[in-house]
Amino acid sequence: MKTRELLDLGIPNGSSLKLANDAMANAALGGMPRDQLYETIKLLSASPEDYTDHKHFGSLAEAVIRDRANPLLMKQRSEPATYKQWGSDLEPESVQQMENACQLPISVRGALMPDAHLGYGLPIGGVLGTRDAVIPYAVGVDIACRMKLTVLDIPDSTIDNDDEQLINAINRETRFGIGASFRKGRDRRQHAVMDEDWSVSPVTQEFKDKAWKQLGTSGSGNHFVEFGKLKLDTKEFGLEKGTYLALLSHSGSRGTGAAVCNHYSKLARQQSPDLPNHLRHLAWLDLKSHEGQEYWEAMELMGKYAEANHACIHKHVAEHLGAEVLLDIENHHNFAWKEVHDGEEIIVHRKGATPAGEDAIGIIPGSMASATYIVRGLGNSESLNSAAHGAGRVMSRTKAKKSFKWKEVNKYLKERKVKLLSAGLDEVPMVYKDIHEVMNAQADLVEPLAIFQPRLVKMAPAGERPED
Secondary structure, three states, rough: OOHHHHOOOOOOOOOOHHHHHHHHHHHOOOOOHHHHHHHHHHHHOOOOHHHHOOOOHHHHHHHHEEEEOHHHHOOOOOOOOOEOOOOOOOOOOHHHHHHHHOOOOOOOOOOEEEEEOOOOOOOOEEEEEEEEEEHHHHHHHOOOOEEEEEEOOOOOOHHHHHHHHHHHHHHHHHOOOOOOOOOOOOOOOHHHHHOHHHHHOOHHHHHHHHHHHHHHOOOOOOOOOEEEEEEEEOOEOEEEEEEEEEEEEEEOOHHHHHHHHHHHHHHHHHOOOOOHHHHHHHEEOOOOOOOHHHHHHHHEEEEEEEEHHHHHHHHHHHHHHHEEEEEEEEEEEEEEEEEEEEEEEEEEEEEEEEOOOOOOOOOOOOOOOOOOEEEOOOOOOEEEEEEOOOEOOOHHHHHHHHHHHHHHHHHHHHHHEEEEEEEEEOOHHHHHHOOOHHHHOOOEEEEEEEEEEEEEEEOOOOOOOOOO
């Protein structure tokens, strides 16, 4: 019997499926005809307790009873988990994705951030708490994508009067786009992350050399490295009130992180072939399973790798300029954390959402021509201690390319004193929400501490396929 036939007869996914074929093979060897095998499986599925002592099917009957008691193997909840939404102008598709996620039997509760928009499985800007399970697509393709801001001891007036040295530093010390890397041995970046155990997953082991080549680089899509001015209106972070030159970057775990996501998402879907179509991209891995533990370790490694990417970019840019670092701030999204909420340890997925526990420092960017907020988390339990991770898109990349011309965009950027080194039309400021409105919508989640205004911006050149 094929897997689909067994599922259609009501045999639950899990150990039951593995035992079913063995049980039928033994029964067939014992002389049971095929039509009787079919009928027996059908009756067993309806009343497994009547078959626990059966010579050939006793173990299967016990597995069916056990699997049906395991919420991780159910298709979906009878009543959805609850979630709270921030922002009133969210696209219906992203709201529906959040509601779909709350149907999962593993879901505890969720939250939807004001920058939310359509993603794979869980919407970008979606937060989901689950019990004993991790969802690869609720973490995302660009695992551990993060923000990092470095304040340098260079006068902020440099960006107005002598920006060539800043432009040269970005162009020389970073790489952008699909496949971007430091290929030559002498150019490769050095970081302790490459001494970690990359054998935790067959994927990380296979991609270790590629990851090393891409260490210190950024992907495509909305990833960037930029210089700008950080304004502190009060004394914060050990710095005096004033305006500082700062370097800001946004990128993640590159091709290796994407390979990890794709591999374990496929495994999760294979283990849940009976999930309804609208929940397929929300297939999960039991954290007690070998695959679940393997994914978790690979995800954690990708977190360290993404952090190392930023560390290399900022270190080499600062060294190129001969600058001293006055402050480093960073945080990440597209990750899953083990946290205690309502007295229970759960897995909190933040896909395009920033951790905002009490006093946690975060970075929430706008667009290439609008403010980035440095914030302090307020620890709002209703959002599972989360906040938006940016402004959020208002249109697709395809529509953006059809809607705008560089002539009008360049005029817009010039008015805001922004010099764009490279980017695609799909990342122009007009494709994003107003970051100030997003911040107003989450005033109960984070407290603004400082504002960074971009002035020199580098992103992947036009024509690059987005990685996120």
